[in-house]
Amino acid sequence: MQISDLRIALFSGNYNYVRDGANQALNRLVGWLLDNKAQVRIYSPTVGSPAFEATGDLISVPSFAIPGRPEYRATTFLPPRVKKDLNAFAPNIVHISSPDSAGHSAVRWAKRHDVALIASVHTRFETYPRYYNMAFLEPLLEAYLRRLYRRCDAIVAPSDSMAQVLREQRMSYDVGIWSRGVDRTIFSPQARDIDWRRGLGLANDVPVIGFLGRLVMEKGLDVFSDSIDRMVRRQIAHQVLIVGEGPARDWFESRLPNAVFAGFQGGADLGRAVASMDVFFNPSITETFGNVTLEAMACGLPVVAARATGSESLVEHGVTGNLVRPGATVEFADALQTYCADPALRALHGAAGVRRSEKYSWDRINRGLAETYIRLIRQRQAGKGGVPYRAIR
Template identity: 65%
Template sequence: MDSTGLRVALFSGNYNYVRDGANQALNRFVGYLLKQGASVRVYSPTTDTPAFDPAGDLVSTPSFPVPGRKEYRVPYRMSAQVRRDLKAFAPNIVHLSSPDPLGHRALSWARARNLPTVASVHTRFETYPRYYGLAFLEPLIESILRRFYRRCDAIVAPSESMAQLLRNQRMNYDVGIWTRGIDREIFNPGRRDMAWRQSLGIGDDAPVIGFIGRLVMEKGLDVFSDTIDQLTARQVQHKVLVVGEGPAREWFQNRLPNAVFTGFQKGQDLGRAVAGMDMLFNPSVTETFGNVTLEAMACGLPTVAARATGSESLVTEGVTGRLIRPGAISAFANALQAYCIDADARHAAGAAAQARAEHNGWDQVNQALVDTYLRVIRQRAQGLAPKSSPVP
């Protein structure tokens, strides 16, 4: 079999109703599959106001809003309509992109029909409770995740550091890599526009510390703010540029009253905003990859990031940026201060980062996942069931 014989049922907790790096990667992948002649059916919650048009055929699933985070929805069951649609579509592989209730039901549905399943890991769900005072729940969530991922034929992670973490957590015996690509037409140093920076009140000589991403607390907004406070107390010249939108925007603006907030940006505007920065500060520990880090690197920026999964696979310590112990405010401030006051070091790290980003093209990384699909289908055809815990 080649890719033209693939019939993929993809289950997602958020395919297009809120824009994020994970679902944009999924949509790009579905577009790639369709160009290769594969058939794809996507099952996900939908809303009346999606963030963008979906790639491929999208079937709406029953869902309810997340308490306290109403912009997100939880798909809680596989309805009769979805089951009929699945039966008519007759997939030969099931892709699970979220370990939510629908993902669990879809996994059981596939196992009952001896269909191979691949799960992609997009975020570290087990780390989320610590940002809401519920860190004691992490072992329980990790156990639930382990049961889910062990029932799959294979799982894929977006970085080697995340893949190794999944192996250490004993999530599955077959852990591969589906990394992320970069659109070099959008993200490159040539997008830098000093007139645009000036229109935001940013002087040409001001080193710009950037934040890119959804404005939610689990992105490390508290660590970011505390670090900027230290730079200000040290009287280090800098300007903060925040690109993104989210429910924590008001909190973030109150914490950083002198920062420039552009709101959500996309396409060429996003490329211009990223290239308009001088360094990226990414203190989050929840990402499995860090699309924003790769985008910044492609624009020739050094990154100061938490030493965590995702960032460790992108940032080379002391070469393309700095990796700092998570939550170490003073160490973060020291690294940012060094780049703010030493333009030569900043430019050298940025050039090295741009060279590193050249290795990530979308077609190459998406083909790696297609190859994983074909392998697990071939293994199932040969009677090779996945090694997993004995759960039905």
């Protein structure tokens, strides 16, 4: 079986209506598959003005705005028109990338039609409640996810550390890696632009601590702010550059009144913004990989990050950055202070990050996932599909 024989039905909870690392990775995957003559059909919620143009054939599934987070949409069910389209497409593998209602419906369809089934895990949904004072829901969410993923033939995670978490949570007997790549034409130390930086009011000789990501509480904005507060109280010379947009921007601006908020940046502008920082700070524990961390490393920045899934697989402590216990604002401030005070150390760890980032090639990564598709299809054809739910302990 060749890649050109693949017929993939991809179910996504957010393929392109809000921009984030997960859906950009999915669009890049689809583009790669189409370039290699595979056939792909995408099923996802849609909106009138999406964040970016979708790659491939996108079929809209019913959805509604999530209360309190209206920029995101929750799917409901697969109506007859979508099921008819799915039947006509006749995929030989179904890929679900979101544990929503449409994902559950896709699993049922695949089981009913004896079609190979894979799930990709893009974020640690079970950790989200702790950012909204509802940590008691985490065990319930974990059980919900386990019920879904155990019905799949395999699941893939974007990092070794996340794959290990999934094994420990008993999500599947077959856990593989679908990592992430970095566009080195955009993210490079050469993209640094002192004039652009100066235009934002950032001094040449003061270290700039940067944040990149969607401005939502689950990205650890509270920990970031508290750590910067400690830097201020210690009177450590620094400035802060925030790149990104999101519903928590007003809150974040109120917590960091002296920070520079550059808003959304894309393409070459994004590469310039990241390369113009001096230290990258990522306190989030929800990422399963951390695209932004890899992009910062490719730009030659040392990284201070939470010792959590994703970051643990990317950042080598004491070599390309510092890993800190999640939520430990004193330790985060200590690491940031060290980098702010030592430009030679920043340069040393930044250069090591560039070298490490070079192994993340999109072509190799997406080819590996296509080979996993082919393996699962062959197993299904041989009558060796996924282990039954009751067989996993």
